[in-house]
Amino acid sequence: MVPHRVPRWPTWLFCASPGWWRTACTLGASVEQRRWPGSPWGARVTSPLACRGCSSTPSRAPEVTLTQERYRVQRLPFSTVSKEDLAAFERIVPGRVVTDPEELEASNVDWLRTFRGCSKVLLRPRTTEEVSRILRHCHERNLAVNPQGGNTGMVGGSVPVFDEIILSTALMNQVISFQSVSGILVCQAGCILEELNRYLEEQDFIMPLDLGAKGSCHIGGNVATNAGGLRFLRYGSLRGTVLGLEVVLADGAVLNCLTSLRKDNTGYDLKQLFIGSEGTLGVITAVSILCPPKPEAVNVALFGCPGFAEVLKTFSTCKGMLGEILSAFEFMDAECMQLVRHHLHLASPVQESPFYVLVETSGSSAGHDADKLSGFLERVLGSGLVTEGSVAADQRKAKMLWALRERITEALSRDGYVYKYDISLPVERLYDIVTDLRARLGPSAKHVVGYGHLGDGNLHLNVIAEAFSASLLAALEPYVYEWTAGQQGSVSAEHGLGFKKKDVLGYSKPPAAVQVMQRLKALLDPKGILNPYKTLPTRA
Amino acid sequence: MVPHRVPRWPTWLFCASPGWWRTACTLGASVEQRRWPGSPWGARVTSPLACRGCSSTPSRAPEVTLTQERYRVQRLPFSTVSKEDLAAFERIVPGRVVTDPEELEASNVDWLRTFRGCSKVLLRPRTTEEVSRILRHCHERNLAVNPQGGNTGMVGGSVPVFDEIILSTALMNQVISFQSVSGILVCQAGCILEELNRYLEEQDFIMPLDLGAKGSCHIGGNVATNAGGLRFLRYGSLRGTVLGLEVVLADGAVLNCLTSLRKDNTGYDLKQLFIGSEGTLGVITAVSILCPPKPEAVNVALFGCPGFAEVLKTFSTCKGMLGEILSAFEFMDAECMQLVRHHLHLASPVQESPFYVLVETSGSSAGHDADKLSGFLERVLGSGLVTEGSVAADQRKAKMLWALRERITEALSRDGYVYKYDISLPVERLYDIVTDLRARLGPSAKHVVGYGHLGDGNLHLNVIAEAFSASLLAALEPYVYEWTAGQQGSVSAEHGLGFKKKDVLGYSKPPAAVQVMQRLKALLDPKGILNPYKTLPTRA
Structure with missing residues (x-):
């Protein structure tokens, strides 16, 4: 050759x-x-x-x-x-x-x-x-x-x-x-x-x-x-x-x-x-x-979820109903979306929610995939798992939806000093560390946010402060690592x-x-x- | 726990x-x-x-x-x-x-x-x-x-x-x-x-x-x-x-x-x-x-193909049109099918062909999967890649189709002493060793047959003789291994x-x-x- x-x-x-x-x-x-x-x-x-x-x-x-x-x-x-x-x-x-x-x-x-x-x-x-x-x-x-x-x-x-x-x-x-x-x-x-x-x-x-x-x-x-x-x-x-x-x-x-x-x-x-x-x-x-x-067809949708339990149930439903065409299941919390809106002036087509879920499908038949996605949408909206949803009608819209998830890193960086963790956890416990840290850190952190590849059990945990602080770092480490180890998680999921x-x-x-x-x-x-x-x- | x-x-x-x-x-x-x-x-x-x-x-x-x-x-x-x-x-x-x-x-x-x-x-x-x-x-x-x-x-x-x-x-x-x-x-x-x-x-x-x-x-x-x-x-x-x-x-x-x-x-x-x-x-x-x-739905189909080149083209078409629901693509040659019929009295619903292909789909929507399969069938029949096809209408029929492929081992065993090889090859060359061996061995072998997991590039190469013969073994080994090595193949694909x-x-x-x-x-x-x-x- x-x-x-x-x-x-x-x-x-x-x-x-x-x-x-x-x-x-x-x-x-x-x-x-x-x-x-x-x-x-x-x-x-x-x-x-x-x-x-x-x-x-x-x-x-x-x-x-x-x-x-x-x-x-x-x-x-x-x-x-x-x-x-x-x-x-x-x-x-x-x-x-x-x-x-x-x-x-x-x-x-x-x-x-x-x-x-x-x-x-x-x-x-x-x-x-x-x-x-x-x-x-x-x-x-x-x-x-x-x-x-x-x-x-x-x-x-x-x-x-x-x-x-x-x-x-x-x-x-x-x-x-x-x-x-x-x-x-x-x-x-x-x-x-x-x-x-x-x-x-x-x-x-x-x-x-x-x-x-x-x-x-x-x-x-x-x-x-x-x-x-x-x-x-x-x-x-x-x-x-x-x-x-x-x-x-x-x-x-x-x-x-x-x-x-x-x-x-x-x-x-x-x-x-x-x-x-x-x-x-x-x-x-x-x-x-x-x-x-x-793939012949790619669809992207964004949903608002009332709580993390509903995010998990949406994921289960999604795996069942979208099955083999599911290609991404990403989530972000409300603070992530607020920071994306504030710093990047990106508007979400979905109203304010405690959580957001981005679902992508990649399949070999546009018609079938759209059918599956609308069936799924009907199910999760009807059952109250999600409060609202927006499906991208074209590639431009799909990119806009992806930007809301993909530009979180950028938005957080503009907000202050960011302590970053990339951890794997059993998917059921994925968000617990975020609420736990909010309680632990109190006002010493501007924001504690969680987002990531939920479908892979991979959380991007980010803590934002006005500036670097050794005492905040001491409150975070080894605490975050010990917490992760306590859940048999990974302290480095993909990095x-x-x-x-x-x-x-x-x-x-x-x-x-x-x-x-x-x-x-x-x-x-x-x-x-x-x-x-x-x-x-x-x-x- | x-x-x-x-x-x-x-x-x-x-x-x-x-x-x-x-x-x-x-x-x-x-x-x-x-x-x-x-x-x-x-x-x-x-x-x-x-x-x-x-x-x-x-x-x-x-x-x-x-x-x-x-x-x-x-x-x-x-x-x-x-x-x-x-x-x-x-x-x-x-x-x-x-x-x-x-x-x-x-x-x-x-x-x-x-x-x-x-x-x-x-x-x-x-x-x-x-x-x-x-x-x-x-x-x-x-x-x-x-x-x-x-x-x-x-x-x-x-x-x-x-x-x-x-x-x-x-x-x-x-x-x-x-x-x-x-x-x-x-x-x-x-x-x-x-x-x-x-x-x-x-x-x-x-x-x-x-x-x-x-x-x-x-x-x-x-x-x-x-x-x-x-x-x-x-x-x-x-x-x-x-x-x-x-x-x-x-x-x-x-x-x-x-x-x-x-x-x-x-x-x-x-x-x-x-x-x-x-x-x-x-x-x-x-x-x-x-x-x-x-999977919610499983479909099985058997096709007859006029040549191995058509088997390969059918595989490419299949991957393109069935995409994410394709779960098996198995092939067998005419001699395999003849031996299955002769020794096990299993009838193929497809007429005599140089090659047969068994396709299985597993998906989350019966209707969509049937649509895809029939579209695929239309394409391969229309283009002459396959000469005939039979889709299992129910689980019983599906099992019968699978039996034609799965019971090859049994049929060969009933025919004589079997020299078995389980090799991986570049998919384009998968069948060449079979035709090569037929020419090499001539009448010293009753049958030289090839079948296997084409989708994985995995050939089960079997040579049948009336009884074990050291001279036939010497004609096969190390020849088969050297041939495989010459194609950068694997002398043991899965065993x-x-x-x-x-x-x-x-x-x-x-x-x-x-x-x-x-x-x-x-x-x-x-x-x-x-x-x-x-x-x-x-x-x-």
């Missing part, structure tokens, strides 16, 4: 990447009609105010403190990059060794401007062989490596902590093959998610995942972090849809498990080790993934652990499991050179 | 287990109106003739040769069970230590009567704690252990090779919890698949997997072998639907990753190590699994490797991967006591 190139973004769209956003904020420039990187629907940022009040992106972005200083991390005894190393890299990836500090800036700092490393070199391999040679060299020389995709992570997993060599997948952006009978795509790790989706749509398929960061994130990074996102309810986990991986191990050995088979029960399924291990066990260089057919959350792993996994993880790390990366200081806790 | 017991099979249904089948064949008894264990639709075995001509179950079943003799295996230097060991086991599982040779017989021999171990003791723990204490003892004493569920495996993975202690999950049959909002079931490993499905159906849910052996197989064994089966096309791999596992490691340590969360990105996903590792890395004691709602296929792993996985598997085995089971002689090749 002759690989062919996936076209890259046109220049103006490149501006929409986190890199652009950061630059715009830093410069305080007026930016209009550009995509907000956190929204899959291309919501607009109309002024630099977009950055104001954001806990991580103030209007005049100050220098981001070095992670090593802010968190007082001790550098591990890796070697430092020498002139000889640079010469060796230049031989492996000629003309693609970046050492210019300004060029390195965007890759040393995460897009939330929370973490900063001080890497002196970034490498841009194009092939697996180049990645293998780079890692073989780094392994021999005991040089630490930070694999980096689109750098859109939420937990500081994609930027160096010290001077790790940044290994970028940006130039590994080739589609290797697509089989239109089976819907199996094989591509390099650096392909951008949205671009892959566009490529597939031309052939009446779609990617099985969709994320706010799709315009920048790389499929390799998606797999390395086991990304969830908006199509999870319908198409399930990447663990089920990723069919094969090619991975380069810490010592440069290439593990080619890039099969395109739906079924393969020959030995241990090694690729699963690398899905969600955040680049700490190996560098993913290529991905084989099963893609669903593009992973990275640098930020590595030390809370123990709230969701027992010591025996953490110990096995550490033994796996030692087995596959005995020198610990791959993405150090991430995922596993500092202390055993 | 108070565990409650899943009712076991009534006695007459117990007769339907592989154990019954074997007994019936051995005794030459006339058995009527009993379930054939290989059929999910309860096809009937009307006389002992059911066993005649079966390569693995002759009418007067001879003694099965000991595996160690037949395959000349060298026993590894494990300890042998002493009186002190038996006393220790009796303290751990009082009254549940089986040493009677007759009672042990059914657990020493696999249901296909191909492999025989000579274990002297079988243990029946009820709790995870008991499993842990047993393994701790065995680990200290260097005693080998053969974990056993329903003993329904196809590759000799579930019976001992020598005198390994058989650790049965049969009494670990409790449902721990079921959440009806999320559809998440948590249960012990020894629950029987069909029984779980029945339990769920009462609550309008189903298990996400279905197998011919469902009346006997244990969910723990299903997970340990990453079972595929009949619902794979619709609900996907167990890797996506299993949410949590509890596993006891070789040294008795309990790894509790039994979460009930759809999303949990905290650290490495250890449960994936145990899914499909065939009991060689740990003993699965409990499972948390996401269950889909029970696993067990004892029978462990040495062909290298046809589907590169040496670097096999080496990592061996290092994982050494990491988690350094003494190699768990299911020895299985899954990994004899030589590195």
Whole structure:
């Protein structure tokens, strides 16, 4: 098969990447009609105010403190990059060794401007062989490596902590093959998610995942972090849809498990080790993934619910009546909607309610799907589960409804300093932590809000204050983690652990499991050179 | 949560287990109106003739040769069970230590009567704690252990090779919890698949997997072998639907990753190590699994196709037009149908065709599904992709259509000695190996037939001869494996490797991967006591 190139973004769209956003904020420039990187629907940022009040992106972005200083991390005894190393890299990836500090800036700092490393070199391999040679060299020389995709992570997993060599997948952006009978795509790790989706749509398929960061994130990074996102309810986990991986191990050995088979029960399924291990066990260089057919019809509806019990019952009814066409079931509380209205001037077509539910269907027959949706609407309105509903009549309206849910993050950021938690809970208890925290925090928090992927049991819990306060943080942590652990929940539903959350792993996994993880790390990366200081806790 | 017991099979249904089948064949008894264990639709075995001509179950079943003799295996230097060991086991599982040779017989021999171990003791723990204490003892004493569920495996993975202690999950049959909002079931490993499905159906849910052996197989064994089966096309791999596992490691340590969360990105996903590792890395004691709602409507249709190219085009059309309601796409060739008719006297409602396709839909609206199916039928008949079609008008007819596909195994067994291969291939090449083999083998084979789960790229390739012939075997192996490897296929799509296929792993996985598997085995089971002689090749 002759690989062919996936076209890259046109220049103006490149501006929409986190890199652009950061630059715009830093410069305080007026930016209009550009995509907000956190929204899959291309919501607009109309002024630099977009950055104001954001806990991580103030209007005049100050220098981001070095992670090593802010968190007082001790550098591990890796070697430092020498002139000889640079010469060796230049031989492996000629003309693609970046050492210019300004060029390195965007890759040393995460897009939330929370973490900063001080890497002196970034490498841009194009092939697996180049990645293998780079890692073989780094392994021999005991040089630490930070694999980096689109750098859109939420937990500081994609930027160096010290001077790790940044290994970028940006130039590994080739589609290797697509089989239109089976819907199996094989591509390099650096392909951008949205671009892959566009490529597939031309052939009446779609990617099985969709994320706010799709315009920048790389499929390799998606797999390395086991990304969830908006199509999870319908198409399930990447663990089920990723069919094969090619991975380069810490010592440069290439593990080619890039099969395109739906079924393969020959030995241990090694690729699963690398899905969600955040680049700490190996560098993913290529991905084989099963893609669903593009749905013929998509419907979106918004409902108001009188209470959380009714939200849950609506979800059960929805699963029963919409069945196989249900593709999203998102919820938000009244305060979320108020903040969206206040800060973004977005109007809800549904009157004030304690809760709102956004339902999306994706099916193969517009008529059937509309029938099912109206039957469902009749049932939930008639039974009082929902007080009011609005079904999008066209794509524009559907986008407007999605914007109410998708732009919550933006609205909250404009309201003050935001303490963010991304947790999984048994769906029946999903909202209890919100009411519990409201009582616990009282007036010390401006808002405690809850929204998220109810269909996946995934709550985005956000606490807003006028400004950062250590005492409020102390009231939140470890309380939120302990509460979550008390419900056998997950302290990181879809964002992973990275640098930020590595030390809370123990709230969701027992010591025996953490110990096995550490033994796996030692087995596959005995020198610990791959993405150090991430995922596993500092202390055993 | 108070565990409650899943009712076991009534006695007459117990007769339907592989154990019954074997007994019936051995005794030459006339058995009527009993379930054939290989059929999910309860096809009937009307006389002992059911066993005649079966390569693995002759009418007067001879003694099965000991595996160690037949395959000349060298026993590894494990300890042998002493009186002190038996006393220790009796303290751990009082009254549940089986040493009677007759009672042990059914657990020493696999249901296909191909492999025989000579274990002297079988243990029946009820709790995870008991499993842990047993393994701790065995680990200290260097005693080998053969974990056993329903003993329904196809590759000799579930019976001992020598005198390994058989650790049965049969009494670990409790449902721990079921959440009806999320559809998440948590249960012990020894629950029987069909029984779980029945339990769920009462609550309008189903298990996400279905197998011919469902009346006997244990969910723990299903997970340990990453079972595929009949619902794979619709609900996907167990890797996506299993949410949590509890596993006891070789040294008795309990790894509790039994979460009930759809999303949990905290650290490495250890449960994936145990899914499909065939009991060689740990003993699965409990499972948390996401269950889909029970479909309101199920339709089954059979079509005749003029060629394999048309089968493929029908599949593409089917995916496009039936979309989200498509739940099975099975195919069989003309020779399969002829053998089914000849040996089982089952009539096809579709006239003689080179190929047949069985399509099943499962959806939430009978009317919509019928509409979609008839639209699809119109399209494929109009375009000449299929020459004729028959849609089941009721459940009885649906079962009859399924029987044509499901009883192929039985029909082939009656025709002579069967060489069986279960391979995955790129769907476009799925049938090429059949035509290739016909040309290669010529008259030395009575029949070379192909059928299987086309939607999953899974071919059941069967070669029939009057009797076993070493020269025919030599013409088949390693040729079939090399052919499969040449297409980047899998030499074991859903059956696993067990004892029978462990040495062909290298046809589907590169040496670097096999080496990592061996290092994982050494990491988690350094003494190699768990299911020895299985899954990994004899030589590195």
